[in-house]
Amino acid sequence: MPARGRRTAAGDRKALGALGEQAAAEWYEAHGYSVTDRNWRVREGELDLVLLAADGSIVFCEVKTRSSDRFGSPLEAVTPVKQRRLRTLAALWLAAHEGIGGAVRFDVAGVVLSSSGEPEVEVVQAGF
Structure with a gap:
């Protein structure tokens, strides 16, 4: 039975992450x-979101989602180790997508569910 509980918790985390990524994508599109x-x-x-800005720059966005802010801001979860990994992934993405280029920026989107369950998105542009 514990293994099943872990799968459920992992499934919940995956669904929460997908909700946050969708909310962040909608924020960027807006x-x-x-x-x-x-x-x-x-x-x-994995790269959560890769976006194209109106000026032609490429934005790599790490999305962190939390069901509440009780354990701190989701933005705090992007550690220096994670930042290095994202830079490596961005270089791989750019190499795999020759012809797409321009300036590069790394953003962090923090998504926290409000008391009503609605996602609240905070984007830190050029977060690292």
Whole structure:
């Protein structure tokens, strides 16, 4: 029975993460960005969102979602180790998508569910 509980908890985390990524993507689209890629995976890891800004720059966004802010801001979860991994992943993405280029920026989107269950999105542009 414990294994089943873990799967349920993992499923809940996955659903929460998907909700946060969708909310962040909608925030970016409302602010004039185009979503170029979602959940781009390679052996080294995953990029949550890759976006194209109106000025042609590429934005790599790490999305962190929490069901509440009781354990701190989700933005605090992007550690220096995670930042290095995201830079590596961005280089791999750019190499795999020759011809797409321009300036590069790394954003962090923190999503917290409000008491009514609605996602509240906070984006830190050029977060690292």
